[in-house]
Amino acid sequence: xxxxxxxxxxxxxxxxxxxxxxxxxxxxxxxxxxxxxxxxxxxxxxxxxxxxxxxxxxxxxxxxxxxxxxxxxxxxxxxxxxxxxxxxxxxxxxxxxxxxxxxxxxxxxxxxxxxxxxxxxxxxxxxxxxxxxxxxxxxxxxxxxxxxxxxxxxxxxxxxxxxxxxxxxxxxxxxxxxxxxxxxxxxxxxxxxxxxxxxxxxxxxxxxxxxxxxxxxxxxxxxxxxxxxxxxxxxxxxxxxxxxxxxxxxxxxxxxxxxxxxxxxxxxxxxxxxxxxxxxxxxxxxxxxxxxxxxxxxxxxxxxxxxxxxxxxxxxxxxxxxxxxxxxxxxxxxxxxxxxxxxxxxxxxxxxxxxxxxxxxxxxxxxxxxxxxxxxxxxxxxxxxxxxxx
Amino acid sequence: xxxxxxxxxxxxxxxxxxxxxxxxxxxxxxxxxxxxxxxxxxxxxxxxxxxxxxxxxxxxxxxxxxxxxxxxxxxxxxxxxxxxxxxxxxxxxxxxxxxxxxxxxxxxxxxxxxxxxxxxxxxxxxxxxxxxxxxxxxxxxxxxxxxxxxxxxxxxxxxxxxxxxxxxxxxxxxxxxxxxxxxxxxxxxxxxxxxxxxxxxxxxxxxxxxxxxxxxxxxxxxxxxxxxxxxxxxxxxxxxxxxxxxxxxxxxxxxxxxxxxxxxxxxxxxxxxxxxxxxxxxxxxxxxxxxxxxxxxxxxxxxxxxxxxxxxxxxxxxxxxxxxxxxxxxxxxxxxxxxxxxxxxxxxxxxxxxxxxxxxxxxxxxxxxxxxxxxxxxxxxxxxxxxxxx
Numbered sequence: 001x002x003x004x005x006x007x008x009x010x011x012x013x014x015x016x017x018x019x020x021x022x023x024x025x026x027x028x029x030x031x032x033x034x035x036x037x038x039x040x041x042x043x044x045x046x047x048x049x050x051x052x053x054x055x056x057x058x059x060x061x062x063x064x065x066x067x068x069x070x071x072x073x074x075x076x077x078x079x080x081x082x083x084x085x086x087x088x089x090x091x092x093x094x095x096x097x098x099x100x101x102x103x104x105x106x107x108x109x110x111x112x113x114x115x116x117x118x119x120x121x122x123x124x125x126x127x128x129x130x131x132x133x134x135x136x137x138x139x140x141x142x143x144x145x146x147x148x149x150x151x152x153x154x155x156x157x158x159x160x161x162x163x164x165x166x167x168x169x170x171x172x173x174x175x176x177x178x179x180x181x182x183x184x185x186x187x188x189x190x191x192x193x194x195x196x197x198x199x200x201x202x203x204x205x206x207x208x209x210x211x212x213x214x215x216x217x218x219x220x221x222x223x224x225x226x227x228x229x230x231x232x233x234x235x236x237x238x239x240x241x242x243x244x245x246x247x248x249x250x251x252x253x254x255x256x257x258x259x260x261x262x263x264x265x266x267x268x269x270x271x272x273x274x275x276x277x278x279x280x281x282x283x284x285x286x287x288x289x290x291x292x293x294x295x296x297x298x299x300x301x302x303x304x305x306x307x308x309x310x311x312x313x314x315x316x317x318x319x320x321x322x323x324x325x326x327x328x329x330x331x332x333x334x335x336x337x338x339x340x341x342x343x344x345x346x347x348x349x350x351x352x353x354x355x356x357x358x359x360x361x362x363x364x365x366x367x368x369x370x371x372x373x374x375x376x377x378x379x380x381x382x383x384x385x386x387x388x389x390x
Numbered sequence: 391x392x393x394x395x396x397x398x399x400x401x402x403x404x405x406x407x408x409x410x411x412x413x414x415x416x417x418x419x420x421x422x423x424x425x426x427x428x429x430x431x432x433x434x435x436x437x438x439x440x441x442x443x444x445x446x447x448x449x450x451x452x453x454x455x456x457x458x459x460x461x462x463x464x465x466x467x468x469x470x471x472x473x474x475x476x477x478x479x480x481x482x483x484x485x486x487x488x489x490x491x492x493x494x495x496x497x498x499x500x501x502x503x504x505x506x507x508x509x510x511x512x513x514x515x516x517x518x519x520x521x522x523x524x525x526x527x528x529x530x531x532x533x534x535x536x537x538x539x540x541x542x543x544x545x546x547x548x549x550x551x552x553x554x555x556x557x558x559x560x561x562x563x564x565x566x567x568x569x570x571x572x573x574x575x576x577x578x579x580x581x582x583x584x585x586x587x588x589x590x591x592x593x594x595x596x597x598x599x600x601x602x603x604x605x606x607x608x609x610x611x612x613x614x615x616x617x618x619x620x621x622x623x624x625x626x627x628x629x630x631x632x633x634x635x636x637x638x639x640x641x642x643x644x645x646x647x648x649x650x651x652x653x654x655x656x657x658x659x660x661x662x663x664x665x666x667x668x669x670x671x672x673x674x675x676x677x678x679x680x681x682x683x684x685x686x687x688x689x690x691x692x693x694x695x696x697x698x699x700x701x702x703x704x705x706x707x708x709x710x711x712x713x714x715x716x717x718x719x720x721x722x723x724x725x726x727x728x729x730x731x732x733x734x735x736x737x738x739x740x741x742x743x744x745x746x747x748x749x750x751x752x753x754x755x756x757x758x759x760x761x762x763x764x765x766x767x768x769x770x771x772x773x774x775x776x777x778x779x780x
Binding site for chain 1: 433434435436437438458459460461462463466467479480481483484485489510512513514515516517518519520521522523536538579580581582584585586588589590591592593594598599600601602605606608613614616617618619620621622623624705706707710717718719721723726728729730748750
């Protein structure tokens with residue numbers, strides 16, 4: 001049984017078809033796991049083999065195509081009719097002579113879509129160059145159109161059900177960061193702290209079980225605080241070192257990321273304290289500024305203005321859109337808070353603002369995960385905006 | 391500091407160059423995270439943006455190309471010289487006007503490789519169709535060759551250091567399955583059991599810290615035992631239902647997968663018991679048969695022969711090669727134990743045999759993770775080959 005009611009999925013499919021029509025796309029072939037989930041409810045860790053969902057303007061329900069053994073999983077987790085769940089044989093898997101996209105092309109031809117305008121997610125992981133070549137070879141009469149992020153853009157304004165899931169994720173995020181702060185101590189191993197963090201992620205709250213995040217706990221201690229995407233080792237935490245944490249609460253694949261900085265000592269270095277003050281103040285001013293009608297780049301400009309009296313230079317984007325996701329990314333790959341992004345912010349969008357600093361001499365992370373409301377924004381969780389000292 | 395000594399990486403690079411020469415490839419562009427790690431030591435969760443490693447016949451060390459903020463991570467985790475770590479600016483990330491592969495093409499041209507024969511991993515996730523298009527546009531004089539799985543095939547015979555890591559992963563695997571069997575009980579939530587399982591994965595043993603697996607805990611209870619790739623929910627386990635588990639111990643990204651079946655009652659259904667007997671017996675006979683010199687398909691044929699007196703039909707492959715890996719797959723995407731795979735088995739290969747059964751009326755999983763030795767094979771861990779009843 002799918003997580004949401006069939007009606008919610010059909011609303012999403014209808015919005016997707018509207019976006020397809022606007023770009024004269026007759027048939028959409030989707031393989032990003034979050035997009036497959038969003039349109040059908042399908043939820044399995046089967047995305048290490050080729051699989052896809054087809055959305056055609058002339059059919060109400062999408063078609064799921066995947067590996068034979070995963071068809072029962074699609075029956076269990078999606079809202080789709082059994083007849084729309086189509087399984088390929090196992091000898092298509094990682095073969096040099098057959099490719100799952102040959103099978104998908106056969107399904108497309110059988111449905112009379114072989115000469116249609118077909119939209120493809122041309123720059124998303126899970127759609128390889130070879131996938132394209134096989135389609136091109138098998139569908140010589142089709143016209144292929146880049147529909148990268150088409151469904152991601154449909155996802156960008158959340159439904160009330162989705163926002164409720166993100167608030168649950170926010171409740172889990174608080175427990176996750178609590179577990180991190182409790183278990184990161186001088187002399188304990190990084191892996192043992194990561195174990196307690198991930199335990200909190202999966203267990204969730206007594207009311208809402210947790211889920212796996214699209215990104216494992218990022219944990220940078222000591223020298224590693226000059227970079228944002230490392231994971232733990234079996235080293236022990238040392239006195240007077242900082243630890244950067246980028247984590248998330250997750251409920252049924254909906255994310256509420258949470259990032260904080262710990263200092264293992266009573267007195268963090270002056271540079272870290274000063275950096276923290278500027279960043280925290282800048283984040284607060286930026287949050288006050290966010291409301292429907294402004295553009296993504298204006299949010300970033302507000303942030304830049306707020307920190308302009310300081311020595312801080314942040315070259316990377318300030319944040320991005322969040323929602324349902326699967327590894328390797330909890331970012332939606334739509335809105336980026338940076339110069340040039342002219343997306344107009346709307347009610348019920350959700351953003352992760354992470355003004356992280358990863359310099360050679362100081363690292364600092366703090367963040368906010370927010371929902372845009374009618375007049376401003378609201379955080380998915382409340383968590384102290386401090387450097388945590390221990 | 392990289393996990394292995396520089397010499398081990400240079401040996402791997404040399405073997406890769408030999409494979410390149412055999413296919414007349416001058417330059418190899420690699421973006422599969424496991425291959426990047428294998429050739430350089432680089433270890434960061436940054437593979438949600440485009441990044442790559444270049445291996446050129448005319449340079450001893452590879453070049454790492456990635457996002458600016460991840461350059462420090464490459465300095466920390468890889469063996470590479472600083473000058474071989476090249477960072478692109480943040481506005482290449484998920485942009486519609488610039489693409490990280492444009493930057494990679496510039497690096498290729500600057501090094502005089504713009505008209506070389508360039509090998510690409512054309513069917514691996516993390517190398518999108520658009521990545522190819524950008525390279526094709528920017529390097530009009532280059533000749534592109536499919537080098538999919540070229541490095542994967544170099545990885546297929548493990549070094550003694552790698553095998554030691556896999557044995558450590560095997561020790562962790564035992565603790566992981568112990569945690570699963572202890573925490574899966576009638577009335578407890580699936581998510582709470584998953585939380586204890588993943589805690590055991592990350593914590594590892596007192597001697598060896600664990601790592602994140604390339605596949606999260608797969609856990610199918612009740613109706614879901616008819617499919618292999620679902621994860622947990624917040625439902626409670628019920629009496630007299632079976633639970634299938636496919637897990638792994640992991641040490642520094644080296645995997646030792648472990649799969650078992652639990653029945654929450656004293657007497658599993660007759661069909662499950664009978665199926666279990668046949669599968670366990672067939673697996674034992676197959677393991678006795680494995681040794682260097684036979685082919686992958688012969689191993690599968692032996693399995694089929696061993697179960698031929700039963701009603702069991704297994705359509706999916708019996709197993710595959712394992713080693714270092716990153717999400718979404720711990721399979722190496724080289725050897726598949728199935729008809730048609732004529733790979734000759736060699737000493738120090740490592741295989742995961744998983745004769746799982748996912749029928750409508752019965753599900754059953756059990757497995758073995760093995761190293762091929764001079765005369766046979768040895769398991770990476772010992773764990774009882776039972777249906778566990780509780």
